[in-house]
Amino acid sequence: MEKVAVVGGGSWATALVKILSENKSEIHWWMRNKEDVQHLNEYRHNPRYLSQVSFDLAYVKPHTAIAEVVAAADWVILAVPAAFVQQALEALPTNAFDGKVVISAIKGMIPDQNVLITDYIAQRFRVPDSHQLVIAGPCHAEEVAQEKQSYLTIGSHDLDKAEHFCQLLRNRYVKANPLDDLDGIEYCAVMKNIIALACGIARGLNFGDNFQAVLVSNAMFEIERFLDAIMPLHRELSGSAYLGDLLVTAYSQFSRNRTFGNMIGHGYTVKSAQIEMNMVAEGYYAVQSIYELNKKLKVEMPITNAVYLILYERISPAVEFEILKEKLR
Structure with a gap:
């Protein structure tokens, strides 16, 4: 046994x-x-x-x-x-x-x-x-x-x-x-929580499914750029350990990070959202870590930057997403 x-x-x-x-x-x-x-x-x-x-x-x-x-x-x-x-x-x-x-x-x-x-x-x-x-x-x-x-x-x-x-x-x-790919899937698991926060914020701001689809597809490029910079290796990011994990976290009703982001989009403060959820949204801590790491890497990461500014610099989600939407393709 x-x-x-x-x-x-x-x-x-x-x-x-x-x-x-x-x-x-x-x-x-x-x-x-x-x-x-x-x-x-x-x-x-x-x-x-x-x-x-x-x-x-x-x-x-x-x-x-x-x-x-x-x-x-x-x-x-x-x-x-x-x-x-x-x-x-x-x-x-x-x-x-x-x-x-x-x-x-x-x-x-x-x-x-x-x-x-x-x-x-x-x-x-x-x-x-x-x-x-x-x-x-x-x-x-x-x-x-x-x-x-x-x-x-x-x-x-x-x-x-x-x-x-x-x-x-x-x-x-x-x-x-x-x-x-121990390191790659571990970093991807960290980053998908940040993206789920962004998806939740978008939902809270009443952005629709069209925008969220674009947000997630852009996020995959963002994750790929970051992984290539911090841990270069040929990876098939369409696999379930990468894209699959991102999709379920971005869209599922069970996603804590999506729920947390949705509350922020609806106007909750970070503190009030944490108290009401009574569970840990890993993306809240992860976005600060990734943001700090990227100060040296200087990878283009508009979604991560937007989430960081909203959660840690108290920039209005509506204002930050108006800026973000112009950077997505």
């Missing part, structure tokens, strides 16, 4: 625990909240997220001690918001991940440091690239809970490890495939 640690108690962590435990992996599940662990042990479901999913406690072992959870597993999945990764892992020693494979299920960057999750893990815990994976692809947790057909891509520099992990995920409603 494969032993997997899942760090995080949110909807995506819950969905991953569902997939893996139903495939008979032994899951050591770290949740910060003691009451949530007690509830799960008593009632077999997460009280806060995807509460319709019931877990077999013969395979799922929830715990609040992260060191014990990590020590018990060979595979460690990180599924907390990027802004809280450092806080979640701060109690772990530098050698906590020695001999383990660390998988990032986080589509964001470490704020302030402006680094990818895999880069942070490599620096903080000395985990080599060959022992890191990234989960990508268009796969909303809510649809996993409903067992709707979903597709995942596992990025890695070691395709054998990626394929092994794919085997742990595959079932009748989840298909998983390996890809040797």
Whole structure:
């Protein structure tokens, strides 16, 4: 039986625990909240997220001690918001991940440091690239809970490890495939959240489907320019790990970033939108990181710049989108 640690108690962590435990992996599940662990042990479901999913406690072992959870597993999945990764892992020693494979299920960057999750893990815990994976692809947790057909891509520099992990995920409603572009799909996963924010803002401003289609198609060129500048490699960006993930985040009713952007477009302040959502929109933090990185790269990124100016410089969304629409083709 494969032993997997899942760090995080949110909807995506819950969905991953569902997939893996139903495939008979032994899951050591770290949740910060003691009451949530007690509830799960008593009632077999997460009280806060995807509460319709019931877990077999013969395979799922929830715990609040992260060191014990990590020590018990060979595979460690990180599924907390990027802004809280450092806080979640701060109690772990530098050698906590020695001999383990660390998988990032986080589509964001470490704020302030402006680094990818895999880069942070490599620096903080000395985990080599060959022992890191990234989960990508268009796969909303809510649809996993409903067992709707979903597709995942596992990025890695070691395709054998990626394929092994794919085997742990595959079932009748989840298909998983390996890809040797760990950095590219991780950056793309970060950027698609920024684009989803822009799509939400556009919807809030009452721009129609025609404009959103143009916005998304321009966004693919923007993502391609950025990836070519920061991590040059021939990529087929029409694949599901790139375009597919962007499309579902830009259009889905389950997209937190689209919802957050929609609220901003309707006139909410950042603070009020965050309070009302009560969930983390990764794109809010990501846009600052990408904007800061691009100060050196100087890539043409009108959509990213517009979102940054609206969220961090408090430029009126209506004014900024009037400027943006003239830059799209």
